[in-house]
Amino acid sequence: MPHDLATAQAELVEAKAALETLTERVANGDEDVTPAQLQAQKELISFAELRVEAAQRTAARMREDERVSLANAAKTAATGLINGTGMDDIADALGTAVTALSALAGLVEARNAELDEVAVSLADLDDDLKVSQAADVWASRRYGIWGDRTRVNVDGVGKADRLDLGDLTVAVVLAALTGTANGREAITRHRQRVAGLPNLAVRKLVDDIPEFAAELRVSSQQFAAADARGKADISEQGRRPLPEAAGVEPERRDG
Template sequence: MPHDIVTTAQHEAAEARATLDSLTERVKAGDPNVTPSQLATQRELIAFAELRVEAAERKEAQYREDERAALGAAAKTAATELITGPGMDTIAEATKAAADAIAALAALAYERNDAIAEIGTTLARLDNDLATATDAPQNEGPWASRKYGVWGNRNRVVVDSVGRAPALEVGKLTVLAVIAGLGSTDQGQRAQTQHREAFHGLRNLVVHGLLEQYPQFAEEFRATPEEFAAASVRGRYDLAEQGRRPVADVVVAA
Protein backbone atom coordinates (compact mmCIF):
# COMPACT_ATOMS: atom_id res chain seq x y z
CA MET A 1 0.00 0.00 0.00
CA PRO A 2 1.22 3.58 -0.66
CA HIS A 3 1.23 4.38 3.05
CA ASP A 4 3.57 1.44 3.68
CA ILE A 5 5.88 2.74 0.95
CA VAL A 6 6.00 6.16 2.60
CA THR A 7 6.73 4.60 5.99
CA THR A 8 9.56 2.50 4.53
CA ALA A 9 11.07 5.52 2.73
CA GLN A 10 10.89 7.63 5.88
CA HIS A 11 12.54 4.85 7.87
CA GLU A 12 15.39 4.60 5.33
CA ALA A 13 15.89 8.37 5.42
CA ALA A 14 15.98 8.34 9.21
CA GLU A 15 18.59 5.56 9.17
CA ALA A 16 20.70 7.54 6.70
CA ARG A 17 20.61 10.62 8.94
CA ALA A 18 21.45 8.52 11.98
CA THR A 19 24.45 7.05 10.16
CA LEU A 20 25.70 10.55 9.20
CA ASP A 21 25.26 11.70 12.80
CA SER A 22 27.28 8.69 13.98
CA LEU A 23 30.08 9.35 11.46
CA THR A 24 30.13 13.03 12.39
CA GLU A 25 30.48 12.19 16.10
CA ARG A 26 33.30 9.78 15.34
CA VAL A 27 35.17 12.52 13.49
CA LYS A 28 34.61 14.89 16.39
CA ALA A 29 35.91 12.20 18.72
CA GLY A 30 39.13 11.95 16.69
CA ASP A 31 38.46 8.67 14.86
CA PRO A 32 40.99 8.60 11.95
CA ASN A 33 39.09 5.88 10.12
CA VAL A 34 36.26 8.18 8.97
CA THR A 35 37.11 9.78 5.64
CA PRO A 36 35.67 12.84 3.88
CA SER A 37 34.48 10.53 1.15
CA GLN A 38 32.39 8.56 3.64
CA LEU A 39 30.75 11.76 4.91
CA ALA A 40 30.04 12.98 1.37
CA THR A 41 28.65 9.63 0.37
CA GLN A 42 26.38 9.54 3.40
CA ARG A 43 25.09 13.05 2.66
CA GLU A 44 24.28 11.91 -0.88
CA LEU A 45 22.47 8.89 0.53
CA ILE A 46 20.43 11.19 2.76
CA ALA A 47 19.52 13.41 -0.18
CA PHE A 48 18.55 10.36 -2.19
CA ALA A 49 16.50 8.94 0.70
CA GLU A 50 14.66 12.27 1.04
CA LEU A 51 13.86 12.17 -2.66
CA ARG A 52 12.50 8.67 -2.19
CA VAL A 53 10.33 9.94 0.67
CA GLU A 54 8.97 12.72 -1.57
CA ALA A 55 8.36 10.24 -4.37
CA ALA A 56 6.51 7.91 -1.97
CA GLU A 57 4.41 10.78 -0.64
CA ARG A 58 3.49 11.83 -4.17
CA LYS A 59 2.59 8.25 -4.99
CA GLU A 60 0.41 8.03 -1.88
CA ALA A 61 -1.27 11.35 -2.71
CA GLN A 62 -1.97 10.18 -6.25
CA TYR A 63 -3.32 6.89 -4.94
CA ARG A 64 -5.66 8.74 -2.57
CA GLU A 65 -6.77 11.07 -5.36
CA ASP A 66 -7.41 8.13 -7.68
CA GLU A 67 -9.37 6.45 -4.88
CA ARG A 68 -11.47 9.58 -4.31
CA ALA A 69 -12.00 10.01 -8.05
CA ALA A 70 -13.20 6.40 -8.32
CA LEU A 71 -15.62 6.91 -5.42
CA GLY A 72 -16.82 10.18 -6.95
CA ALA A 73 -17.34 8.55 -10.35
CA ALA A 74 -19.24 5.65 -8.77
CA ALA A 75 -21.41 8.07 -6.78
CA LYS A 76 -22.06 10.14 -9.91
CA THR A 77 -23.08 7.06 -11.87
CA ALA A 78 -25.38 5.86 -9.09
CA ALA A 79 -26.91 9.32 -8.66
CA THR A 80 -27.42 9.71 -12.41
CA GLU A 81 -29.18 6.33 -12.58
CA LEU A 82 -31.30 7.34 -9.57
CA ILE A 83 -32.30 10.69 -11.10
CA THR A 84 -32.90 9.50 -14.66
CA GLY A 85 -34.25 6.05 -13.80
CA PRO A 86 -37.85 5.00 -13.19
CA GLY A 87 -37.57 5.23 -9.40
CA MET A 88 -39.76 8.31 -8.93
CA ASP A 89 -42.37 6.88 -11.29
CA THR A 90 -42.59 3.88 -8.95
CA ILE A 91 -42.81 6.17 -5.90
CA ALA A 92 -45.56 8.21 -7.56
CA GLU A 93 -47.50 5.05 -8.41
CA ALA A 94 -47.13 3.77 -4.84
CA THR A 95 -48.25 7.14 -3.47
CA LYS A 96 -51.29 7.06 -5.76
CA ALA A 97 -52.04 3.52 -4.57
CA ALA A 98 -51.85 4.74 -0.96
CA ALA A 99 -54.21 7.61 -1.81
CA ASP A 100 -56.60 5.17 -3.47
CA ALA A 101 -56.47 2.96 -0.38
CA ILE A 102 -57.29 5.95 1.85
CA ALA A 103 -60.12 6.89 -0.53
CA ALA A 104 -61.49 3.35 -0.21
CA LEU A 105 -61.20 3.55 3.59
CA ALA A 106 -62.97 6.91 3.60
CA ALA A 107 -65.74 5.60 1.32
CA LEU A 108 -66.39 2.67 3.67
CA ALA A 109 -66.43 5.00 6.69
CA TYR A 110 -68.75 7.46 4.95
CA GLU A 111 -71.10 4.60 4.07
CA ARG A 112 -71.15 3.42 7.68
CA ASN A 113 -71.72 6.96 8.96
CA ASP A 114 -74.60 7.41 6.52
CA ALA A 115 -76.16 4.20 7.84
CA ILE A 116 -75.74 5.42 11.44
CA ALA A 117 -77.30 8.76 10.51
CA GLU A 118 -80.22 7.03 8.80
CA ILE A 119 -80.90 4.82 11.81
CA GLY A 120 -80.45 7.80 14.11
CA THR A 121 -83.00 9.79 12.12
CA THR A 122 -85.48 6.95 12.49
CA LEU A 123 -84.85 6.80 16.23
CA ALA A 124 -85.25 10.56 16.58
CA ARG A 125 -88.59 10.34 14.78
CA LEU A 126 -89.58 7.46 17.05
CA ASP A 127 -88.57 9.45 20.14
CA ASN A 128 -90.68 12.36 18.95
CA ASP A 129 -93.65 10.08 18.22
CA LEU A 130 -93.42 8.53 21.68
CA ALA A 131 -93.17 11.93 23.30
CA THR A 132 -96.31 13.21 21.56
CA ALA A 133 -98.42 10.06 21.26
CA THR A 134 -101.59 10.09 23.32
CA ASP A 135 -101.59 6.32 23.65
CA ALA A 136 -98.04 6.12 25.04
CA PRO A 137 -96.83 6.71 28.58
CA GLN A 138 -95.90 10.33 29.12
CA ASN A 139 -92.48 11.67 30.12
CA GLU A 140 -90.55 8.95 28.28
CA GLY A 141 -87.42 11.15 28.40
CA PRO A 142 -84.91 12.02 25.66
CA TRP A 143 -84.31 8.37 24.69
CA ALA A 144 -87.86 7.13 24.58
CA SER A 145 -87.01 4.57 21.93
CA ARG A 146 -84.85 2.76 24.46
CA LYS A 147 -88.01 0.93 25.59
CA TYR A 148 -87.47 -1.11 22.42
CA GLY A 149 -83.84 -1.84 23.30
CA VAL A 150 -82.39 0.65 20.84
CA TRP A 151 -81.61 4.38 21.08
CA GLY A 152 -79.34 7.06 19.67
CA ASN A 153 -79.12 9.91 17.18
CA ARG A 154 -77.42 10.71 13.85
CA ASN A 155 -73.97 10.46 15.48
CA ARG A 156 -74.42 7.28 17.51
CA VAL A 157 -76.76 4.30 17.83
CA VAL A 158 -76.88 1.84 20.69
CA VAL A 159 -78.54 -1.55 21.06
CA ASP A 160 -78.82 -2.52 24.71
CA SER A 161 -76.92 -5.70 25.61
CA VAL A 162 -75.39 -5.72 22.10
CA GLY A 163 -73.18 -2.69 21.69
CA ARG A 164 -72.86 0.78 20.26
CA ALA A 165 -71.90 2.24 16.89
CA PRO A 166 -70.55 5.79 17.05
CA ALA A 167 -69.98 7.74 13.84
CA LEU A 168 -66.44 7.33 12.58
CA GLU A 169 -64.09 10.33 12.52
CA VAL A 170 -62.65 9.69 9.07
CA GLY A 171 -59.78 12.15 9.40
CA LYS A 172 -58.57 10.37 12.51
CA LEU A 173 -58.82 7.01 10.76
CA THR A 174 -56.45 8.28 8.07
CA VAL A 175 -54.06 9.53 10.76
CA LEU A 176 -54.08 6.04 12.26
CA ALA A 177 -53.34 4.53 8.85
CA VAL A 178 -50.46 6.94 8.18
CA ILE A 179 -48.88 6.57 11.62
CA ALA A 180 -49.10 2.78 11.48
CA GLY A 181 -47.76 2.77 7.93
CA LEU A 182 -44.77 4.99 8.71
CA GLY A 183 -43.70 2.72 11.57
CA SER A 184 -41.56 3.37 14.63
CA THR A 185 -38.02 2.87 13.34
CA ASP A 186 -35.61 5.82 13.25
CA GLN A 187 -36.67 6.51 9.67
CA GLY A 188 -40.32 6.14 10.65
CA GLN A 189 -39.94 8.58 13.53
CA ARG A 190 -38.35 11.17 11.26
CA ALA A 191 -41.23 10.71 8.82
CA GLN A 192 -43.72 11.03 11.69
CA THR A 193 -42.14 14.35 12.64
CA GLN A 194 -42.45 15.58 9.06
CA HIS A 195 -46.06 14.42 9.05
CA ARG A 196 -46.85 16.37 12.23
CA GLU A 197 -45.14 19.50 10.92
CA ALA A 198 -47.12 19.30 7.69
CA PHE A 199 -50.34 19.66 9.68
CA HIS A 200 -49.43 23.03 11.21
CA GLY A 201 -51.43 24.93 8.59
CA LEU A 202 -48.99 23.97 5.86
CA ARG A 203 -50.59 20.93 4.26
CA ASN A 204 -51.44 22.68 0.98
CA LEU A 205 -47.93 24.11 0.73
CA VAL A 206 -46.38 20.69 1.39
CA VAL A 207 -48.48 19.10 -1.38
CA HIS A 208 -47.74 21.98 -3.77
CA GLY A 209 -44.01 21.67 -3.09
CA LEU A 210 -44.02 17.94 -3.78
CA LEU A 211 -45.94 18.34 -7.05
CA GLU A 212 -43.65 21.15 -8.12
CA GLN A 213 -40.49 19.20 -7.30
CA TYR A 214 -41.62 15.86 -8.74
CA PRO A 215 -43.54 15.97 -12.05
CA GLN A 216 -44.52 12.33 -11.51
CA PHE A 217 -46.72 13.38 -8.58
CA ALA A 218 -48.36 16.09 -10.67
CA GLU A 219 -49.26 13.47 -13.27
CA GLU A 220 -50.79 11.17 -10.66
CA PHE A 221 -52.56 13.70 -8.44
CA ARG A 222 -53.66 16.57 -10.65
CA ALA A 223 -57.46 16.73 -10.45
CA THR A 224 -59.46 15.99 -13.54
CA PRO A 225 -61.92 18.63 -14.78
CA GLU A 226 -64.72 16.35 -13.54
CA GLU A 227 -63.19 16.11 -10.04
CA PHE A 228 -62.63 19.87 -9.93
CA ALA A 229 -66.19 20.57 -11.03
CA ALA A 230 -67.54 18.20 -8.35
CA ALA A 231 -65.45 19.78 -5.56
CA SER A 232 -66.90 22.22 -3.05
CA VAL A 233 -65.86 25.87 -3.11
CA ARG A 234 -63.35 25.19 -0.35
CA GLY A 235 -62.26 22.03 -2.14
CA ARG A 236 -61.51 23.98 -5.33
CA TYR A 237 -59.54 26.51 -3.31
CA ASP A 238 -57.48 23.72 -1.71
CA LEU A 239 -56.87 22.04 -5.08
CA ALA A 240 -55.60 25.32 -6.49
CA GLU A 241 -53.40 25.95 -3.44
CA GLN A 242 -52.00 22.44 -3.71
CA GLY A 243 -51.13 22.86 -7.39
CA ARG A 244 -53.64 20.17 -8.30
CA ARG A 245 -55.99 22.32 -10.34
CA PRO A 246 -56.61 20.68 -13.75
CA VAL A 247 -54.86 22.14 -16.75
CA ALA A 248 -58.30 22.70 -18.31
CA ASP A 249 -61.39 23.18 -16.15
CA VAL A 250 -63.79 22.27 -18.95
CA VAL A 251 -65.61 18.98 -18.45
CA VAL A 252 -65.74 17.09 -21.72
CA ALA A 253 -69.25 15.77 -22.43
CA ALA A 254 -69.48 12.01 -22.69
Protein backbone atom coordinates (compact mmCIF):
# COMPACT_ATOMS: atom_id res chain seq x y z
CA MET A 1 0.00 0.00 0.00
CA PRO A 2 1.23 3.51 -0.72
CA HIS A 3 2.20 5.70 2.17
CA ASP A 4 -0.01 8.59 1.06
CA LEU A 5 -2.37 9.81 -1.63
CA ALA A 6 0.33 11.60 -3.59
CA THR A 7 2.37 8.38 -3.89
CA ALA A 8 -0.66 6.40 -5.06
CA GLN A 9 -1.55 9.03 -7.64
CA ALA A 10 2.03 9.09 -8.94
CA GLU A 11 1.99 5.28 -9.32
CA LEU A 12 -1.28 5.51 -11.29
CA VAL A 13 0.14 8.12 -13.62
CA GLU A 14 3.22 5.96 -14.14
CA ALA A 15 1.11 2.86 -14.90
CA LYS A 16 -1.00 4.75 -17.46
CA ALA A 17 2.11 6.14 -19.12
CA ALA A 18 3.58 2.63 -19.39
CA LEU A 19 0.39 1.34 -21.07
CA GLU A 20 0.46 4.26 -23.47
CA THR A 21 4.06 3.41 -24.37
CA LEU A 22 3.21 -0.25 -24.99
CA THR A 23 0.20 0.70 -27.09
CA GLU A 24 2.29 3.09 -29.17
CA ARG A 25 4.90 0.39 -29.77
CA VAL A 26 2.24 -2.01 -31.03
CA ALA A 27 0.85 0.70 -33.32
CA ASN A 28 4.34 1.25 -34.72
CA GLY A 29 4.71 -2.44 -35.58
CA ASP A 30 6.76 -3.64 -32.62
CA GLU A 31 6.11 -7.38 -32.52
CA ASP A 32 7.89 -7.86 -29.20
CA VAL A 33 4.89 -6.49 -27.27
CA THR A 34 2.50 -9.32 -26.43
CA PRO A 35 -1.19 -9.21 -25.55
CA ALA A 36 -0.29 -10.55 -22.14
CA GLN A 37 1.91 -7.50 -21.52
CA LEU A 38 -0.91 -5.15 -22.49
CA GLN A 39 -3.36 -7.02 -20.30
CA ALA A 40 -0.97 -7.06 -17.40
CA GLN A 41 -0.43 -3.32 -17.69
CA LYS A 42 -4.17 -2.69 -17.76
CA GLU A 43 -4.58 -4.78 -14.64
CA LEU A 44 -1.78 -2.82 -13.04
CA ILE A 45 -3.67 0.39 -13.83
CA SER A 46 -6.82 -1.02 -12.24
CA PHE A 47 -4.83 -1.98 -9.19
CA ALA A 48 -3.23 1.49 -9.04
CA GLU A 49 -6.70 3.05 -9.22
CA LEU A 50 -7.76 0.93 -6.26
CA ARG A 51 -4.70 2.09 -4.34
CA VAL A 52 -5.62 5.71 -5.09
CA GLU A 53 -9.14 5.10 -3.83
CA ALA A 54 -7.79 3.42 -0.70
CA ALA A 55 -5.42 6.35 -0.09
CA GLN A 56 -8.29 8.80 -0.57
CA ARG A 57 -10.40 6.97 1.99
CA THR A 58 -7.49 6.85 4.41
CA ALA A 59 -6.88 10.57 3.95
CA ALA A 60 -10.59 11.26 4.49
CA ARG A 61 -10.55 9.24 7.71
CA MET A 62 -7.46 11.08 8.87
CA ARG A 63 -9.08 14.43 8.12
CA GLU A 64 -12.19 13.40 10.02
CA ASP A 65 -10.04 12.26 12.94
CA GLU A 66 -8.31 15.64 12.87
CA ARG A 67 -11.67 17.42 12.76
CA VAL A 68 -12.94 15.38 15.71
CA SER A 69 -9.75 16.11 17.64
CA LEU A 70 -9.97 19.82 16.87
CA ALA A 71 -13.67 19.95 17.77
CA ASN A 72 -13.07 18.10 21.04
CA ALA A 73 -10.25 20.46 21.99
CA ALA A 74 -12.43 23.48 21.19
CA LYS A 75 -15.35 21.94 23.11
CA THR A 76 -13.14 21.36 26.14
CA ALA A 77 -11.88 24.95 26.06
CA ALA A 78 -15.40 26.34 25.58
CA THR A 79 -16.72 24.21 28.45
CA GLY A 80 -14.00 25.67 30.63
CA LEU A 81 -15.12 29.17 29.63
CA ILE A 82 -18.74 28.34 30.46
CA ASN A 83 -18.24 26.38 33.69
CA GLY A 84 -14.96 27.83 34.90
CA THR A 85 -14.37 30.72 37.28
CA GLY A 86 -13.17 33.16 34.61
CA MET A 87 -16.52 34.93 34.26
CA ASP A 88 -16.85 35.14 38.04
CA ASP A 89 -13.45 36.81 38.22
CA ILE A 90 -14.42 39.28 35.48
CA ALA A 91 -17.74 39.99 37.15
CA ASP A 92 -15.94 40.63 40.45
CA ALA A 93 -13.54 43.00 38.69
CA LEU A 94 -16.49 44.75 37.05
CA GLY A 95 -18.16 45.18 40.41
CA THR A 96 -14.91 46.51 41.89
CA ALA A 97 -14.59 49.01 39.03
CA VAL A 98 -18.19 50.20 39.47
CA THR A 99 -17.71 50.57 43.23
CA ALA A 100 -14.40 52.39 42.77
CA LEU A 101 -15.83 54.79 40.20
CA SER A 102 -18.87 55.42 42.38
CA ALA A 103 -16.58 56.15 45.33
CA LEU A 104 -14.54 58.52 43.14
CA ALA A 105 -17.72 60.33 42.11
CA GLY A 106 -18.80 60.66 45.73
CA LEU A 107 -15.45 62.10 46.80
CA VAL A 108 -15.39 64.55 43.90
CA GLU A 109 -18.93 65.71 44.55
CA ALA A 110 -18.19 66.18 48.25
CA ARG A 111 -15.05 68.21 47.51
CA ASN A 112 -16.84 70.37 44.95
CA ALA A 113 -19.66 70.96 47.45
CA GLU A 114 -17.10 72.22 49.98
CA LEU A 115 -15.61 74.46 47.30
CA ASP A 116 -19.10 75.84 46.59
CA GLU A 117 -19.56 76.67 50.27
CA VAL A 118 -16.25 78.56 50.34
CA ALA A 119 -17.13 80.35 47.10
CA VAL A 120 -20.50 81.46 48.48
CA SER A 121 -18.77 82.83 51.58
CA LEU A 122 -16.25 84.71 49.45
CA ALA A 123 -18.99 86.11 47.22
CA ASP A 124 -20.82 87.40 50.30
CA LEU A 125 -17.59 88.93 51.59
CA ASP A 126 -16.77 90.54 48.24
CA ASP A 127 -20.26 91.95 47.93
CA ASP A 128 -20.05 93.43 51.42
CA LEU A 129 -16.65 94.97 50.73
CA LYS A 130 -17.71 96.37 47.36
CA VAL A 131 -20.76 98.04 48.87
CA SER A 132 -18.92 99.52 51.80
CA GLN A 133 -15.57 100.37 50.20
CA ALA A 134 -16.08 100.18 46.40
CA ALA A 135 -13.52 97.39 46.29
CA ASP A 136 -12.56 95.46 43.13
CA VAL A 137 -13.93 92.05 42.10
CA TRP A 138 -11.46 90.21 44.34
CA ALA A 139 -11.99 92.40 47.36
CA SER A 140 -11.52 89.47 49.72
CA ARG A 141 -7.90 89.17 48.62
CA ARG A 142 -6.91 91.72 51.23
CA TYR A 143 -7.56 88.89 53.69
CA GLY A 144 -5.34 86.46 51.78
CA ILE A 145 -8.13 84.52 50.08
CA TRP A 146 -10.06 84.96 46.84
CA GLY A 147 -11.80 82.96 44.17
CA ASP A 148 -15.11 81.55 42.96
CA ARG A 149 -16.78 78.19 42.26
CA THR A 150 -14.04 77.18 39.79
CA ARG A 151 -11.02 77.94 42.00
CA VAL A 152 -10.19 79.27 45.44
CA ASN A 153 -6.74 80.68 46.25
CA VAL A 154 -5.11 81.13 49.66
CA ASP A 155 -1.98 83.29 49.86
CA GLY A 156 1.05 81.32 50.93
CA VAL A 157 -0.86 78.01 50.82
CA GLY A 158 -2.01 77.28 47.27
CA LYS A 159 -5.21 76.78 45.34
CA ALA A 160 -8.18 74.42 45.26
CA ASP A 161 -9.67 73.77 41.81
CA ARG A 162 -13.11 72.47 41.03
CA LEU A 163 -12.83 68.90 39.80
CA ASP A 164 -14.61 67.82 36.62
CA LEU A 165 -15.95 64.31 37.16
CA GLY A 166 -16.40 63.88 33.40
CA ASP A 167 -12.70 64.58 32.83
CA LEU A 168 -11.78 62.19 35.62
CA THR A 169 -13.87 59.33 34.21
CA VAL A 170 -12.28 59.88 30.80
CA ALA A 171 -8.87 59.83 32.48
CA VAL A 172 -9.72 56.52 34.17
CA VAL A 173 -10.72 54.89 30.87
CA LEU A 174 -7.71 56.21 28.96
CA ALA A 175 -5.22 55.45 31.73
CA ALA A 176 -6.48 51.88 31.96
CA LEU A 177 -6.73 51.10 28.25
CA THR A 178 -4.34 53.25 26.20
CA GLY A 179 -1.34 50.90 26.44
CA THR A 180 -2.50 48.15 24.05
CA ALA A 181 -4.13 47.84 20.63
CA ASN A 182 -7.12 46.03 22.15
CA GLY A 183 -7.41 48.75 24.76
CA ARG A 184 -7.38 51.51 22.16
CA GLU A 185 -10.05 49.66 20.19
CA ALA A 186 -12.11 49.47 23.38
CA ILE A 187 -11.68 53.24 23.83
CA THR A 188 -13.05 53.77 20.32
CA ARG A 189 -16.07 51.58 21.06
CA HIS A 190 -16.51 53.37 24.38
CA ARG A 191 -16.78 56.70 22.55
CA GLN A 192 -19.24 55.23 20.07
CA ARG A 193 -21.44 53.79 22.82
CA VAL A 194 -21.47 57.02 24.81
CA ALA A 195 -22.28 59.03 21.69
CA GLY A 196 -24.98 56.55 20.64
CA LEU A 197 -27.37 54.73 22.97
CA PRO A 198 -25.34 54.00 26.12
CA ASN A 199 -28.33 52.87 28.19
CA LEU A 200 -29.15 50.17 25.65
CA ALA A 201 -25.51 49.02 25.58
CA VAL A 202 -25.64 48.51 29.35
CA ARG A 203 -29.02 46.76 29.13
CA LYS A 204 -27.59 44.26 26.62
CA LEU A 205 -24.89 43.29 29.12
CA VAL A 206 -27.45 42.96 31.90
CA ASP A 207 -29.80 40.87 29.76
CA ASP A 208 -27.15 38.65 28.16
CA ILE A 209 -24.71 37.96 31.00
CA PRO A 210 -26.19 37.01 34.39
CA GLU A 211 -22.84 37.41 36.18
CA PHE A 212 -22.64 41.03 35.01
CA ALA A 213 -26.28 41.72 35.87
CA ALA A 214 -25.59 40.80 39.48
CA GLU A 215 -22.80 43.39 39.64
CA LEU A 216 -24.54 46.14 37.67
CA ARG A 217 -27.97 46.11 39.32
CA VAL A 218 -28.45 48.78 41.95
CA SER A 219 -29.73 48.09 45.43
CA SER A 220 -33.15 49.20 46.59
CA GLN A 221 -31.51 51.96 48.62
CA GLN A 222 -29.47 53.18 45.66
CA PHE A 223 -32.55 53.24 43.42
CA ALA A 224 -34.56 55.11 46.03
CA ALA A 225 -31.76 57.69 46.41
CA ALA A 226 -31.55 58.39 42.65
CA ASP A 227 -33.30 61.44 41.24
CA ALA A 228 -36.08 61.15 38.64
CA ARG A 229 -33.71 61.18 35.68
CA GLY A 230 -31.45 58.68 37.43
CA LYS A 231 -34.35 56.31 38.04
CA ALA A 232 -35.35 56.56 34.38
CA ASP A 233 -31.80 55.83 33.18
CA ILE A 234 -31.36 52.94 35.61
CA SER A 235 -34.65 51.46 34.43
CA GLU A 236 -33.70 51.82 30.77
CA GLN A 237 -30.37 50.18 31.51
CA GLY A 238 -32.15 47.20 33.08
CA ARG A 239 -30.39 47.83 36.39
CA ARG A 240 -33.41 48.19 38.67
CA PRO A 241 -33.28 46.03 41.80
CA LEU A 242 -35.01 42.70 41.44
CA PRO A 243 -38.46 42.42 43.06
CA GLU A 244 -37.08 40.03 45.69
CA ALA A 245 -34.27 42.49 46.52
CA ALA A 246 -36.77 45.32 46.78
CA GLY A 247 -38.87 43.36 49.24
CA VAL A 248 -41.68 42.81 46.75
CA GLU A 249 -43.05 39.35 46.19
CA PRO A 250 -42.56 38.38 42.53
CA GLU A 251 -45.61 37.83 40.38
CA ARG A 252 -46.94 34.30 40.33
CA ARG A 253 -47.57 32.66 37.00
CA ASP A 254 -50.38 30.16 36.93
CA GLY A 255 -49.94 26.95 34.95
